[in-house]
Amino acid sequence: MYTLYYLPDACSLATQVVLRELQQPVTLINKQQVDNFSEINPAGVVPVLLDGEQVLLEGAAVMLHILNKHPNALMPSTADGQQQALQDIMFANASMHPAYGRLFFLAGTDVDASLRQGLMEKAAEEVSRLWAVVEQRLQQQRFLGGEQLSATDIMLAVYSRWSAAFPVDIVIGPNTQAMLQHVIERPTFEQALRAEQAQQAA
Numbered sequence: 001m002y003t004l005y006y007l008p009d010a011c012s013l014a015t016q017v018v019l020r021e022l023q024q025p026v027t028l029i030n031k032q033q034v035d036n037f038s039e040i041n042p043a044g045v046v047p048v049l050l051d052g053e054q055v056l057l058e059g060a061a062v063m064l065h066i067l068n069k070h071p072n073a074l075m076p077s078t079a080d081g082q083q084q085a086l087q088d089i090m091f092a093n094a095s096m097h098p099a100y101g102r103l104f105f106l107a108g109t110d111v112d113a114s115l116r117q118g119l120m121e122k123a124a125e126e127v128s129r130l131w132a133v134v135e136q137r138l139q140q141q142r143f144l145g146g147e148q149l150s151a152t153d154i155m156l157a158v159y160s161r162w163s164a165a166f167p168v169d170i171v172i173g174p175n176t177q178a179m180l181q182h183v184i185e186r187p188t189f190e191q192a193l194r195a196e197q198a199q200q201a202a
């Protein structure tokens with residue numbers, strides 16, 4: 001049984017969805033309800049996954065831990081496929097996530113409103129540029145995993161939901177939108193969202 005420290009709608013949602021795809025039960029703990037969270041993760045961020053006594057930090061490392069531990073179709077079995085999957089996970093975690101992170105930072109910064117809007121538009125251009133990279137890949141295939149859903153598709157679906165929080169245009173191409181829609185409509189995604197909401201209501 002896993003325990004996942006999460007924040008509502010945050011990147012930890014992808015960890016939860018993947019655990020559900022792997023049919024692994026998980027207990028959720030909202031980071032906001034933990035007094036000593038920095039003792040669990042000094043960086044102060046989610047996801048944190050407890051696997052028994054093991055404390056796992058950093059979204060990409062957490063993702064690889066669970067994908068390697070449980071047999072699944074989200075991670076290819078060939079060396080080339082695994083290399084591509086690793087690159088894709090890092091693209092999501094280390095390129096797309098920080099690009100959205102700049103928007104979150106700017107939205108919370110106390111600067112002149114027109115300066116902030118200009119900076120946010122610049123930051124949104126970078127996010128759109130990265131979505132164009134995804135769109136290019138999806139010209140030939142349905143998912144970043146090929147015809148098979150991958151962990152990265154799930155991570156990107158979680159990040160894509162953040163776009164609506166910002167007063168800027170973020171361009172996501174049609175193939176990418178179809179992929180994201182497929183992921184968001186999966187039962188595991190809906191269950192994960194409901195589980196977060198149930199925690200908040202409790």
Ligand SMILES: N[C@@H](CCC(=O)N[C@@H](CS)C(=O)NCC(=O)O)C(=O)O
Nearest residue numbers: 010011044045046047058059060093
């Ligand atoms: N490099 C870290 C970044 C994680 C991260 O930035 N998580 C955000 C949520 S998406 C967070 O926990 N922010 C702290 C907060 O909002 O309190 C990872 O990949 O795990």
